[in-house]
Structure formats: C-alpha cells, structure tokens
Amino acid sequence: MSTASISNLEAPALGRDLGYKAFTIGKFRFERDEYFAHILYPMGRHLMPIDAFLRALMRDVAWGFFYGTVNFDPVLGTVNHYGTVDLFMGLCNPAYRQANRAYIENFPTKDIKAVFEGMLDDWTNEGFDPFAAPDETGKPYGPKRGNNRKAVQRQRVVAKRMVGLPGDTGYRTDANGYTVNRHFLDVPQDQPEVHAEPGFESEVHAFNLFGYLSRSDVTWNPSVCSVVKDSLMCPTTEENILPIFHGNDRVEWFIQACDEIIWEIEDGSTGKPRAKVIMKAGDVAAMPADIRHKGYSPKRSMLLVWENNDNSLPEKYQRGELKPYPAEF
C-alpha cells in the first residue's frame, strides 16, 4: 500500500532553500537544486541533470506513463500497469539488481500522476519548455524563477477518428498559435481538395497531415491522428534526442516520413546494446516488444509512430503467447 503526498517541506535534505518544493511518494523523495534532481530512496540517492529530468518527466506525465517502461536514465524509471504505476530505481540495470540496489514501489496512477504533475509545475522555471527542442527554449537552471504552466499543461492530441472531422480534434493554424516550425518552412501548406456531396461532409474528409505536423510546437510527443479500431497512427515531430529510453510492452512500428532518425536499441531488461536502426524518409521498421530505444534526430523530422492499443497485449507478451517481433520470414 502506498501513500502519495505533495509536500512543501520546510527543511530540504539538501540544506539550501532555493524556492523549490520537495516531493515525496511512498519512500521516494524528490528534491532539486540549481543543476540537479536528487532522488532519495531507501537504497541510496541518485542524481540527474535537471534539464534531462524535466524533459523525461514531461513525457511521462503527458503520455500518461505511456506503453510499458519509461526509463528516465539507466537507473530511474516507471512501468505502466494501466491503473497502477511502478516507480523504480535500477530495475532495468543488471548491476543495480546484482548488487541488491534495485528498488521498486507501486502506486495508483492518480497518486503518482499528481506528484509528477506537481513536481513538473514547481520545478519548471519561466522560459524553460521541457517539450521544446533545446535550441528553442531557455535554461532550467538556478533558483526558482516563476513557472511555465502554459508549456507543461499542454494536452496531448488524441483524435477519436481523424484530425479535422467535425467534433474531433482541430487543425493547427497561425490563428490559433501554431506557426510553422523553423525547420519546416519548406513543407507545403496546401490543403487537399475535398468535394463532399450534401449530407456526406462528415465522411468525405482529408487534411494535410505533414502541414499539421510542421506546426507542432513539441518534440517527441506522439499524438493520435487517425484511428482504425485499436490501430492508432501517432505522428510526432522529433528534434535532438528522445529524453527517455522507451521500453515498450508490445511491438510498435515506426514510419519515417521525412529526414532521418538514428535509433539506439538496447535489450529491454538488461540495457545491453542490440542494434542501431537508421531510418530515412520512407523507411519502415518494427520495434520489438523486448527492446528499449532512444532516438537521435539531427534535424527536426516527422515520424509516424504506429501503436496497437489492445489492452490485452502486455500480458500476452509477458506470458510468451506472442513473440516479441511481429513477423517471421
């Protein structure tokens, strides 16, 4: 049984009051200073650079803990059990496990979500956007300096059927604040011709997906744009480095729409390097269910992340009913 609390502790363990709150959940305690997030847990203490920590935290919160494992770094991470979440240290790190330094607690999703959201809100300084590419945002360092609620409270786009349909998620335009990103100024903004007969306006539908993506103001944040039952097409724009190592609990697929991403692939449970996958425009690749991956995108690129949202899949993979790769040949 766990308890969650958002505490404004008067005497931070770090001994210096820089204006940031400390946060506790279960036996975990999170504090920050000018440069680092400090994670204290029964087996010890762990540090992460604050920029890397906030970028990882932002994805974990925005994605609702996503599919499977979100590794903030080789030590700290979460595992989504869809209703509860494991918060762990060293679980996916053989050295920590062998030295009995691994530690894990399970929390109701709403509790850990509240703590993570509180931390993100309090620790993100004015001018720093953890969703933006590093070249597009300010610095997170120093004593507490305002906040950036507008950035950290963005809602992830989740289309019910397809972007732009009546009653579904809307388009991005200059008028609603979504200007074309500096890396995508050459992406055509033309719209498809749509000639719907009367009465069929909600079914005869098309939109400029690449134009829509060129106006995304976030990086590494897959958003649902088209739906076929449990098949979710989740395009995203990528620049610089994926702030986490994602270890999926099912197979996912990548379709590179433009430019290039280099993926570092490691074993999902040991972190042992397994492959590099270089993806250029038009390339299609599966990410097996037993790996974890981190992407590097030198220029802002468009990636179509394709997911199977069937909730029964994690258990089937865990029980060995499904092979971790999607096709045999």
Add this chain to the structure above:
Amino acid sequence: MSEYRTVFGSLNHYEKGGVEVIEDNPKHYVFSNLFEVASKSKPYEKICVGKNLKYVIEAVRAEGNSPWFSASHDEAALCMDGEVEVHFVKPEQQLVPDTKEGSVKINGEPKGQKMGWVRVRRGHMALLPKGSAYQFRSPKPGVLLIQTIQGDHTVECWADICQTA
C-alpha cells in the same frame, strides 16, 4: 528562404537506411522502405509493410484507376508521393458484413449515391469511411500508405522486401 531542407522520399528518389546489428537478428526489425516496395509493385497491390497482429500498414503503388474497395471499418490513406483522387459511393446495400475485416474488392462499379471525392498530394491523409465504396484514380504513379486491418488482398512478402542480414 529556410536554411533547413526537409528531405522527403519519392518513387524516383529515396535513400534507404538500415539495421546495423550489434547482437540481434535484423529480421526482428522487419525493415523495409515503402518507396522501394511501391517501385517494384503492381498497381494497387496491397503490400504489407507493417503488421501488428491483425492490424496492418500497406504500401500501395497508385497508378491508373484502382478496383473499387469497401470495408466494414474506417481506414486511412496517406499520400506519400504523387497526386491521387479518391472517389466515394454510398452503396445501396451493405457490401461487406460487419464481421469481415480488411478491405474487400468490389466487382465493377457499386450502385449507390455519390458521396463526393478528394484529391490528395504528398502528406495529405484521407479518411476511407466505413461502409463506403471507394476507388483511387492516379494518372501518374504515386504511393499511398493505407492504415487498415489485414484482409483477403493484403500481400505479405517479408523476405522480398525486408533486410535479412
């Protein structure tokens, strides 16, 4: 003018990446390139380039007029190259039962009410709404990516399209 150049692929020009194995089997990544696949396909062959159990992503070479298709569920078509029209008809009678998944070829032109049409170019995504009949028309070769469910016409030929070593 932007100092950045966005690189898209096309039937006429694409560069393929690949899997650099450290300790793994490259087949596990089922790596292909949809432009390469479409460059070697017959018009409107539905070549499976992505499979997640029953769900598939098909690479389709759009060239000329396609047969008419229908499905009991929504599908989505993303134009990756060329310019393609999609014409829609609301059939007088349901063409595909609710229990059947994947797109189904229709013999001839379906009878029913014209719903309209769309013209898509690279980057445009079109809804292929459930219960409708639809036909692709593309005077010049183009490439479509179809998000759908595996059906009778889905072609799996992984060994021919994927990196194996």
